[in-house]
Amino acid sequence: MAEVLVCKRGELADGAVRIVYFDKHEIAVILQDGAYYAYRNVCPHQGGPACEGIRVPRVIDVVDEHGAYHGQSYDKEQMHIVCPWHGYEFNLKTGEHPGNNRIKLKKYDIVERGGEVYVAV
Amino acid sequence: MGNATGFGARYRDVDLTEFDTRQALEHAANQAVERRYEDFMIVDCDSHHYETESFKEIAEYIEDPVMRHEATYQGFSGGGINIGKGNHQEMGGRIIRYRARKKEIVPPSPHRDITLMRRWMDAMGTDVACMFPTPMLNLALSPREDIETQLAWAYNRWLCERILAHDTRIRSMLYLPFHNPEECLKVVNAFAEKPGVIGFMVTSTHYRAVHDNTYAKTYRALEERGLPLAFHSASGTGSEEGLRLLNRFMGVHTMGFSWHNILHMTNWITNGMPERFPRLKTLWIESGLAWVPFVMQRLDNEWMMRNSDAPLLKRLPSDYMREMFYSTQPMEMVNNLEMLQATFKMINAETQLCYASDYPHWDMDLPSVIYDQPFLSEQAKRNILGGNAQRLFKLDTILSDVKLQRRAARGGASPPQ
Numbered sequence A: 001m002a003e004v005l006v007c008k009r010g011e012l013a014d015g016a017v018r019i020v021y022f023d024k025h026e027i028a029v030i031l032q033d034g035a036y037y038a039y040r041n042v043c044p045h046q047g048g049p050a051c052e053g054i055r056v057p058r059v060i061d062v063v064d065e066h067g068a069y070h071g072q073s074y075d076k077e078q079m080h081i082v083c084p085w086h087g088y089e090f091n092l093k094t095g096e097h098p099g100n101n102r103i104k105l106k107k108y109d110i111v112e113r114g115g116e117v118y119v120a121v
Numbered sequence B: 001m002g003n004a005t006g007f008g009a010r011y012r013d014v015d016l017t018e019f020d021t022r023q024a025l026e027h028a029a030n031q032a033v034e035r036r037y038e039d040f041m042i043v044d045c046d047s048h049h050y051e052t053e054s055f056k057e058i059a060e061y062i063e064d065p066v067m068r069h070e071a072t073y074q075g076f077s078g079g080g081i082n083i084g085k086g087n088h089q090e091m092g093g094r095i096i097r098y099r100a101r102k103k104e105i106v107p108p109s110p111h112r113d114i115t116l117m118r119r120w121m122d123a124m125g126t127d128v129a130c131m132f133p134t135p136m137l138n139l140a141l142s143p144r145e146d147i148e149t150q151l152a153w154a155y156n157r158w159l160c161e162r163i164l165a166h167d168t169r170i171r172s173m174l175y176l177p178f179h180n181p182e183e184c185l186k187v188v189n190a191f192a193e194k195p196g197v198i199g200f201m202v203t204s205t206h207y208r209a210v211h212d213n214t215y216a217k218t219y220r221a222l223e224e225r226g227l228p229l230a231f232h233s234a235s236g237t238g239s240e241e242g243l244r245l246l247n248r249f250m251g252v253h254t255m256g257f258s259w260h261n262i263l264h265m266t267n268w269i270t271n272g273m274p275e276r277f278p279r280l281k282t283l284w285i286e287s288g289l290a291w292v293p294f295v296m297q298r299l300d301n302e303w304m305m306r307n308s309d310a311p312l313l314k315r316l317p318s319d320y321m322r323e324m325f326y327s328t329q330p331m332e333m334v335n336n337l338e339m340l341q342a343t344f345k346m347i348n349a350e351t352q353l354c355y356a357s358d359y360p361h362w363d364m365d366l367p368s369v370i371y372d373q374p375f376l377s378e379q380a381k382r383n384i385l386g387g388n389a390q391r392l393f394k395l396d397t398i399l400s401d402v403k404l405q406r407r408a409a410r411g412g413a414s415p416p417q
């Protein structure tokens, strides 16, 4: 296993995505709310650049105990990565599709050491 | 623990303030190389541009001077959320190419649409693409019928003169102003011989019966010229009374795009059109595929009981439908391979199915949706990705420069079939 340098801590702005090409790997490193996440930048749908789109919190329908609908809202606890090709969404923390957890992005470990951020490949 | 290294790695920071089709479709280009698409011709029978972006140019071609002024002043609005015909194709900004494409930098010539078409075609490995407009697909819903006629002429002239005449890889099936049957015939006669015209297209979101006698001359003219007739579906948002109940675009899209072609196919069959115009080839575009076995089964069952309702038919409705052509996109490919395979069998996909990307729209399909199907032979894949369309449109074999270069680099590959 190799640890590939991504950046110095503080080098990327929050919300940024850096694509790291290493050997045959194409890995997207996302800095979101102070935490780094690394995923294979290939969408399980049609192979799009899964991490190069926007991020949005999961959308929820608000329904009360009587089954009545009261509009939509965001679940801010569940941030999603959105693939820009067709809109498949993946949980930022797990890489899983919200409707089918077998559809997921391949996750890589992040290692922070000596003020630098690495991805374990 | 492995080695800490920055060596050997390359980096690219994603910048959503810029857009370039070649970057956005880099993975499509990788797929094209991995699958060796340079070995055969790929034809995309349904792709799009945004005529709204060239609307000032198109408006100059409108013959009616009053409407020309109005169109130049007013523009061609696609309809926003405020008019109850909301168009939510871009999913609240999730499909970034919708807005970002305006930032794409292209050289001053050729026409911007030609450059953009070539970029995505080269990325996907597509050699020839049939280009259609976008908001005009719902033009027939305008209460002003004369707008449809005027714009059909203006758009068709613009398309032939500014785009098709300048790139043999870009073709089109021209817009028929279906509200006006006489004009449909005139359009066919005026444009059928123009370079790049490979057929004519009816937008399925209209409310004229396709079997009406007033269209007979147009159909005969197409049949005699050997040019196919396409029915290109759309959502029909806000027009169809039943569809107005759908509050989510997912519902509108699921139902609308299928519904309009189900409607016209049913009339086409029950009125015996395949017997009345036996050499006229029809192509049913952008309804996916799942609707076809549904309609086949319903019509076959009914026809056995109600033969007198469709006495012109000499065979089962599905027998006629199996001789028609279908575009692939948006192909229902989520998780039921068995069903997809049965659908391919029912529609004789190996000879009747034509690949379509619908690029750049949100639900576009890459050639890999066909190429990666495990139940298709290599020959069936090549037929669907190009061969069937080549036969339908009588196209010469064309390979893009990008693919020719790849073949040359490989050295002495056999000629494409």
Ligand code: FES
Residues within 6 Å of the ligand: A043, A044, A045, A046, A047, A048, A049, A050, A083, A084, A085, A086, A087, A088
């Ligand atoms: S390729 Fe990612 S959503 Fe389709």
